[in-house]
Amino acid sequence: MVPNPSLFGITAIAALLVAACGSSDSPPAFNGSAFSQAKALEQPQGAAISTLKSTVGLSVSLANVRMPTADELFNWAESTYPVVLPGPRPPTLTYETYTFRYYASTNVALGVNGTSVVGLVNALSNNPQWVALGDLADYSCSIFPETCGPAPATFDVAAVNNGSAELASFLTVCSPVSGLSSANNTASGSASFERAIHAAMAARSLGSGSGSRSMATYTSTPPADKLGSCGGRISFPDYTHANGVTTATRVFDNYCTQDSDTGSKTYYNGRMSFTNRATPTANGPITTQLAAHSADGISMEKKNAAGAVVDSQTVRFTNYVYTPGVPGGDATANQPDRLQADEIAVVNRLTQKTYRQTNYTMTTFKRTDGGEQISITGRGYRSNGQYFDLTTTAPIITNDSGDYVSGIVTMTGAANSTSVATIVPGSKLQAAMTVNGEAVTSAPACNP
Incomplete structure (x- = not known):
């Protein structure tokens, strides 16, 4: 079973709203250290996200599903949510166990830690906040829709x-x-x-x-x-x-x-x-x-x-x-x-x-x-x-x-x-x- 593919979209909108309240005067450099310093996004947004994460969609044939890489996730997210993750495409960077991209104009960072997907709002500020965005596997069907579909029936x-x-x-x-x-x-x-x-x-x-x-x-x-x-x-x-x-x-x-x-x-x-x-x-x-x-x-x-x-x-x-x-x-x-x-x-x-x-x-x-x-x-x-x-x-x-x-x-x-x-x-x-x-x-x- 896979989580609702709209999870990222709704989360990204929430992130955008929070980001709009942050500083728009971002320095040019972001080294990723905010991932280890950030606090969890406060309620009620966190509660809404938590509810969405428990939502499941259609069953899939897991044998055919391919786990996306961090870059494949970033590329898909940028093309799907260009307002929150605008171009030009930033470089992919690393910080400790995180792989991430930082979007200066919205002060948002999207990162992957192992297989966990994490978003940062107010990323380059004194008050960075993180948002849990599920697992890389949650996005497989959105990124590679041709690999997903109903599961085959078993006859007995x-x-x-x-x-x-x-x-x-x-x-x-x-x-x-x-x-x-x-x-x-x-x-x-x-x-x-x-x-x-x-x-x-x-x-x-x-x-x-x-x-x-x-x-x-x-x-x-x-x-x-x-x-x-x-x-x-x-x-x-x-x-x-x-x-x-x-x-x-x-x-x-x-x-x-x-x-x-x-x-x-x-x-x-x-x-x-x-x-x-x-x-x-x-x-x-x-x-x-x-x-x-x-x-x-x-x-x-x-x-x-x-x-x-x-x-x-x-x-x-x-x-x-x-x-x-x-x-x-x-x-x-x-x-x-x-x-x-x-x-x-x-x-x-x-x-x-x-x-x-x-x-x-x-x-x-x-x-x-x-x-x-x-x-x-x-x-x-x-x-x-x-x-x-x-x-x-x-x-x-x-x-x-x-x-x-x-x-x-x-x-x-x-x-x-x-x-x-x-x-x-x-x-x-x-x-x-x-x-x-x-x-x-x-x-x-x-x-x-």
Whole structure:
């Protein structure tokens, strides 16, 4: 864990305020002896700093973090806080066990003693005061942000037994759920892998008419509002179309759909922006690319026939791009449809947990037997921020009826720990699970 990276900034502001009360008529030389003579900065500033030092931020993969040198700290601090530590850049000096730089115009010194970072205010005066600024390691992620990030997840059987959702953030495993929004699926944390597939299909359908899925229906006339079967609407309040390119905003305003079998109702709210690029043909425009974005997300709430909420989620996505392999036709193995996203984040509002995928890619194509083949890669994140890498080590295959036939999804975490989900044939997306080669049998429905 690392302290809040804003620690130095707030401390530096406090130092600046104190420095402003000191002498502005500083002699040109500073030999560092004030480090051993200074007194601690008096309250209340000291108390505020002490509180900040106990604040921690995101967990990091410590194996990748590099300890900065004193000069690297000084250089970063000068560029980040030029008012307190102004140029021209002073030389790096030493005094006893201290390495430091002195900034004459603000009468501030920044030093390192071993790995401890110390600031001096009123440095060259009769009343120098020191401020503890943490450890060099506290600044590693600020100075070298590329080396920091969430820690990799560790897969173990206990995690599956205690809560299959931790290993099922991409796939509906160990639970006999029926569809995305069943009560069981909600209780287990929801399967964002299954949601991602459905979200992908929904995004792809934005450019689809009732015929070929790649035939865009967008023209110079905005689409009419679409009314929900149980209320609400989908509208396009912002819409432009020129030279085959449509740029628009699609708004879900309490748009409601109802399941005729169960009586449950699902409500959608939110907005997404998208750009649909198409090539004009004699039979109408054909989509060549669809890009969509929803920073605030689209919310979904499902209620059963009695009106009780059984599922409540928000999906956010950035740079979601669909590119048809064969514009106007069916994708092939050599020219598959491709869906990719920089990030997909799903918030389960019932559990207050967030699942994310980054660098997500899915390719699909229609097989000669009428079924479909799906391959996926990406990085998934548990609700605690830990990550794992995912790939279909065997593609997911469905038949011409849409039933699942086969497929293997492998998730790799810390120390090469692995969780392998093998698709169970059937109409529902389910899988049998092994963790580090050990079969998981004690969680519900893990042994179909």
